[in-house]
Amino acid sequence: MTTTGYRSSLARTLMFALLYAAAVYAGRRTAMVADGVTLIWPAAGVAVVWFCAHRDAPTRRLDTVLLVVILGVGNWRTGAPWDVSVVAGFVGLIQVSLFQWALHRWRPNLWGAGGHEPLRSPRDLWVLFAVTVFTCVGTHLASMLGRVLVTGSLPVAVSAMALARHVASILIIGAAGIHLGARLSRWRDGPPLRRPSFWRAAEIGGIFALSIAGHLGAFAYEHGLPLSFALLGLTVLAGTRLRTPWVLLHNAVISTIAVQCTLSDRGPFAQVPDVGQRAVIVQLFDILVALVGLALALGRDERVTLLTALDEEKTALDTQKNLLTAVIDSMADGLAVIGADGRVTLRNPAVTELLGGCRSPDDALAGSDWYGLYHVDGTRYADEELAYLRALTGEDVRGVDMLVRNPAVPEGRVVRVTATALPHPDGTHSAVVLFHDVTAERRHRDELTSFAGVVAHDLLNPLASVEGWTAATLDALDGVPDHPCLDQAHADLARLTRASARMRGLIDGLLAYATAREAAVAASPVDLTEVVADIAQARADAAVAAGKPEPRFTIAELPPVQADPVLVRQLVDNLVGNAIKYTAPGVVPRLVITAATTGEMVTVRIVDNGIGIPEGQHDAIFGNFHRAHAGSAYAGTGLGLAICKRIVERHGGDISAADDPGGGSCFTFSLPAAAAAHPRLAPV
Numbered sequence: 001m002t003t004t005g006y007r008s009s010l011a012r013t014l015m016f017a018l019l020y021a022a023a024v025y026a027g028r029r030t031a032m033v034a035d036g037v038t039l040i041w042p043a044a045g046v047a048v049v050w051f052c053a054h055r056d057a058p059t060r061r062l063d064t065v066l067l068v069v070i071l072g073v074g075n076w077r078t079g080a081p082w083d084v085s086v087v088a089g090f091v092g093l094i095q096v097s098l099f100q101w102a103l104h105r106w107r108p109n110l111w112g113a114g115g116h117e118p119l120r121s122p123r124d125l126w127v128l129f130a131v132t133v134f135t136c137v138g139t140h141l142a143s144m145l146g147r148v149l150v151t152g153s154l155p156v157a158v159s160a161m162a163l164a165r166h167v168a169s170i171l172i173i174g175a176a177g178i179h180l181g182a183r184l185s186r187w188r189d190g191p192p193l194r195r196p197s198f199w200r201a202a203e204i205g206g207i208f209a210l211s212i213a214g215h216l217g218a219f220a221y222e223h224g225l226p227l228s229f230a231l232l233g234l235t236v237l238a239g240t241r242l243r244t245p246w247v248l249l250h251n252a253v254i255s256t257i258a259v260q261c262t263l264s265d266r267g268p269f270a271q272v273p274d275v276g277q278r279a280v281i282v283q284l285f286d287i288l289v290a291l292v293g294l295a296l297a298l299g300r301d302e303r304v305t306l307l308t309a310l311d312e313e314k315t316a317l318d319t320q321k322n323l324l325t326a327v328i329d330s331m332a333d334g335l336a337v338i339g340a341d342g343r344v345t346l347r348n349p350a351v352t353e354l355l356g357g358c359r360s361p362d363d364a365l366a367g368s369d370w371y372g373l374y375h376v377d378g379t380r381y382a383d384e385e386l387a388y389l390r391a392l393t394g395e396d397v398r399g400v401d402m403l404v405r406n407p408a409v410p411e412g413r414v415v416r417v418t419a420t421a422l423p424h425p426d427g428t429h430s431a432v433v434l435f436h437d438v439t440a441e442r443r444h445r446d447e448l449t450s451f452a453g454v455v456a457h458d459l460l461n462p463l464a465s466v467e468g469w470t471a472a473t474l475d476a477l478d479g480v481p482d483h484p485c486l487d488q489a490h491a492d493l494a495r496l497t498r499a500s501a502r503m504r505g506l507i508d509g510l511l512a513y514a515t516a517r518e519a520a521v522a523a524s525p526v527d528l529t530e531v532v533a534d535i536a537q538a539r540a541d542a543a544v545a546a547g548k549p550e551p552r553f554t555i556a557e558l559p560p561v562q563a564d565p566v567l568v569r570q571l572v573d574n575l576v577g578n579a580i581k582y583t584a585p586g587v588v589p590r591l592v593i594t595a596a597t598t599g600e601m602v603t604v605r606i607v608d609n610g611i612g613i614p615e616g617q618h619d620a621i622f623g624n625f626h627r628a629h630a631g632s633a634y635a636g637t638g639l640g641l642a643i644c645k646r647i648v649e650r651h652g653g654d655i656s657a658a659d660d661p662g663g664g665s666c667f668t669f670s671l672p673a674a675a676a677a678h679p680r681l682a683p684v
């Protein structure tokens, strides 16, 4: 704690102590003029604000001592017996302590209770009211106990009156202190306060003038009419039109007028003959004015805050919406949201463009004939096959190719459609449909495939000639007598033979790739166990013939699949061949082949004990010409897995690669089960 901090805390302590002494004196004065009955007790409210402001101040102990002393001495010096005054001093301390404890427990966010918030809503007010009543009841139980101990008598009427004046005091002065204290502490480090406009200032002044005149009229003039009920209307006017700080001021002014007039035997409450009852009534009037005015003002403040927040949120949402609309509208891909009733709730311009400008009337989706939709093989699209309908039934439609052919696009456009269901909070669904134009991509791919096929075929002939002439030259060399250049010629021809073999491997790969793309799928039940066993035997024989370690196979019972037998053989042979090839030198290749049926698909796993796939390349190896172990001792073209992927996809299945926990790799692919009635063949 710095000296400056302590000094300013001490200065505040002295200021509050003076204020408190004045409040005690003012309260006791009302007792002097009203036959010993204390009519008001502003000291309770001042003490609460004092201790709230000094909740964590370094002069807390001094505050406590000063409060007890001022209250005790104040009572004694104004006529109370010394023993009652001592009790009063300690009861005052109990009151502030109880108030602080209860407020901290129920509203710790409020200023003075541990937080920094002002009163913000009617709920805050009701909690403050409950805390006030709780505090005052607790304090007066303590006070009564003290009085009984000191005087031996229990003045019930005085206690009821004291309860009312303490509640009124804390509610009016305490609420104002907490609210303004919070605003003040924020104002110091927050933005500067805005000055009200001329008309607003005029309205505030007008309401104050009207209310003061009305209350003076009802209290200060002797007309004998019980007009106090009508005064609540003025409080309601102030509460509905003024902000909380103004209402707090209004409450204080009105309460002062009511108390002062009643003290000087004027106004409607002065007609009550019993001074004690009169005091209770005027306090109840003050409490009512405070509660009504504050509840209305806080409700209004809360509404204004909520409306401002709502407005800001709406503006932010509008900005975001405009941004999203701009992004969606500028997309080259088409995006549409279609409701369960077939109505298009959102569609960007690209959708209309991709569908050749076809737009159904009234935003209700039309049948596939309207748009001219076909399968890629040229057959008509049935209405129930439309992607959005499939998405609405829960199916995840991914990358289905669709041919759009209508008068606007007579040459046809291939669009890849993806659709997913979008659930709404009310339990209904919409479908989000994405359209991506793949015409150019497809054409390019088809051209490339046929080019690869043609090139591969055309290359085979000259290659066969090269191989033939190489063999012939080798034969011819056998008859040549020893010559210094003969060894060199043999070595060169061996290199030529190896290069030709590599070239043939590449051409075979290209041809297989083109075939895997082009050939029609002739699906029939295939005994997978038999195919795998056959391939395993052939591979084992080839390894023995080549003088390499013989691979060991563990083959489980594999369910039959519905697939093209030639393509399935090519698929399994590629995978088994890779598993044997990518094994460390000298290691006996071990393969475990298992399968499981899931729904309509059979999933096959081929696990090896090979060298594994380098990190991050598990997907890339399925791309054309991708070699993960390029440059190493393993020969290849990088086409085998691309062919496998194509074969599997053409049967509607998936293929993937993963690391096997045992050290090698694990390739998994799925094909339609033989029992499945309709194998999902992807359109080509």
Ligand code: ADP
Binding pocket: 578, 579, 580, 582, 608, 610, 611, 612, 613, 621, 622, 626, 627, 628, 629, 630, 635, 636, 637, 638, 639, 640, 641, 642, 665
């Ligand atoms: P390649 O003709 O090079 O074998 P593939 O398309 O069959 O071409 O395989 C692509 C790449 O994937 C290979 O170059 C190799 O790096 C990796 N690969 C394929 N199968 C395996 C395997 N069983 N274990 C480790 N790596 C493999």
